[in-house]
Amino acid sequence: MSRGVILNANPSSGSNLQIIVPRGYEDEKVLIGGCLVCGAKFYRGQEAIWQSHVVKCATSNIDELRASAPSETNKGTIFDPADRDADLERHFREVGERMRREGRWDVRPNERADT
Ligand SMILES: [Zn+2]
Secondary structure: OOOOOEEOOHHOOOOOOOOOOOOOOOOOOOOOEEEEOOOEEEEOOHHHHHHHHHHHHHHHHHHHHHOOHHHHHHHOOOOOHHHOHHHHHHHHHHHHHHHHHHOOOOHHHHHHHOO
């Protein structure tokens, strides 16, 4: 079990001075960013690793990313522009305008699409 971190543990750097820093007093890791695909976190000093990771991660998960795009997930739902009924949309926009004008929140039975 380690008691802390040894600073300058590499004597080839020109100095033989070693400082033992007790646990809890190490340099604080500063979070600089993360990968939006896999959630990996990157800290100060890892900028280059972060950049190369993001590119590799996005490239290797491109199919999954495309599948989760709103244009794909909305296919076949009421939010899919291709499946929209223009007459129905026009009707509900008019109903919405009327409701705003009249300051009401309820749709009257004769304003519903099925009547
Ligand atoms: Zn990633």
